[in-house]
Structures are given as C-alpha cells and as structure tokens.
Amino acid sequence: MIKEKISLSIHEMTVVAMMVAIIAILGVLPGIPLGFIPVPIILQNMGIMIAGELLGPKLGTIAVWLFLFLVALGFPLLSGGRGGMVTILGPTGGYILTWLFVPLLIGLSLRLGWRYGIVEWITEFLIVWLWGAIFVEGVGAIWLANQLRTTFIPALASNILFVFGDTIKALMAVSITRRLRHIKVAS
Template structure:
C-alpha cells in the first residue's frame, strides 16, 4: 500500500469515527435533575476513537468533533453547540473528551491490551470513565459552587451506564479489529 493510499485510509477512518460520534449525539441526553449534566451516549464514541484509531488519530477525530461543536454546530446530545457549552456546568466532561483517545490509545499500546478483553476494559475505564469523571466533577464543582464531595457523589449516577458503554465499546472494537485482520489476511 502506498503512503498516499494509507493516508487516505487513515483520514477516512478519522472522518467515519467523527461521524459516528455525531450520530451518537442524535440520541437525546437523559437529564438527571439533581446535577446539570445529562447522561449521554456520545462518550462511548469518544472511547471507541481511542481504541480503534489510537492516540494520534483518535485525538484528531475528537478534536475535529469538538471544533465543529465550538463553531456552533448543534452536535452534542440535545442539539447543543457553540462556545457556551465549553463554559457550561458539563464543560469539564466535554473538554476531557479531548484527552480520552490519548490516554486509551497510549495505555493500549503500552500494555498491548488488544490480547486481553479484561485489560482493555480496565484501560477504557481508566481513560474513558475515571479520567472524564474526575475532570467533570472538578469543573462542575467550580462552575456551580457545588461542594466537591457532593459533586463527586452526584457523578456516581453515571457509573452503571458508563460501565455498560465500556463493555459495548470494547466488544465492538475488538470485533472490528478481528474483521480488519481477516480482510487484510485475505488481501495478502
């Protein structure tokens, strides 16, 4: 495969992942009521970007998505977009998404976790759930004046759904990797 065709293939993957994250935003967020941050499905696409594309291209995909949101396109769950979402109570969660592919991608490479479903799940939990929740809680507490302990307790509502998203993300991406390996083998 030539350099140009390899580059085109990578850019196509980046564009498809960005599109997938946008599509996940069509599912409306579920308001919780006691904190101003909804439960959304888009963070699953952010996790998948790091798993499938790795740190560099996953970062590019998520950056593209967030730049489109910053430009005012209503691509976040609930049709939100524009600069105001980056200073809203949920901004810590959204901004942390930028780093999720970097964390997941580098940890997967470092631990060669593609061989173990459990290790890959743990890595996605660390990068896609714990990291996001820590930054999200810190920002939520600062932005709203909510005590940090209360913000932390409130964010526990996200954990069951996030764990389901981790399991789906790892399962789907591992199947994609298997199918890609079979197709590459057949083409050789």
C-alpha cells in the first residue's frame, strides 16, 4: 500500500480556509422550502461550484471535504443552521454528499478544457452547470427516492424546479470566478 502525503503550503491552507468560510457564509441565508419536497432552495451549492472553478480539483475538494467534515461533527453550517450526521443521512443527504465530487469533476473538466484550449465563457458555464447542477440533482434524486420510499421518476421530477435556480447559480458562479481569477494576490 502506497501512502501519499498531502502537503499544503500556507497559501493553499489559507485559500482552502477562505473557501470553507465562503461556503459557510452562503449557508447563513435560510433555505426556501417548497413544501412538496423536503429539500429547500439554497445558495450554498453555488459556493461548491466556485470551489471547483477557483481552487481546482485538489484544493476545491479539500475545501468541500473540510466543510462537510465540520457539518458531520455537528457544526450548524448548512443552510438554515443545520448540521450533524442526521442532516447528512436525511433526505437532503444525496445532494450534500454529491458536493464532495463536484469540485473534483469541475476542476478536472476545466483543466482538460484548458489543455485543449476550448474553455470559453460558455464552455465553462456548461461544465459548471453539468457537474454543479445536473449531476447533483440526478444523484440527489436517487438518494431522495430511496429516503422517501418512492421511485426515481417522481423524485427526479420534483427536482425540475431546482434546475432553473441552479442554472442561475451556475451563471453567477462562472461570472464571479472569472472576475476573481484576474485579481493578483501577493504570495
């Protein structure tokens, strides 16, 4: 068994900590309950999208992992002041656990796109939308169907309203991230 040591510089640790704080701050805004599904509309998933875009696959995933670790420990960092394993394993758990993969998938897809010179604004949006919205909603629907003891199609159909909001959040995430990439930070 090969053990790989993960070593982060002070700059990388600071950036990860700042992203965890941003995701937590986005959770201060309470979720908007829809009433017919136990999953509220939240702004926090935009922070997950930004983590993958801005920090890349490694640091973005570390930031989301650290955030979810704090949530699992009981810190009330999720939208509406929720936290703990009960929340992670409840009806919204599929969406929340899928967040672990979003920065990795967004970051790797963007890296591949940049390698081939195909990442323009629209390409970046499509990558963020695919992994940050469609992937999360699909996996979340599978989890939700299992939790509610229903079939996949009704659970997926209930997510249709979220896709519109997640599309707006993906547009905002790309706009914010593209502006932040141009800011020079002394290291």
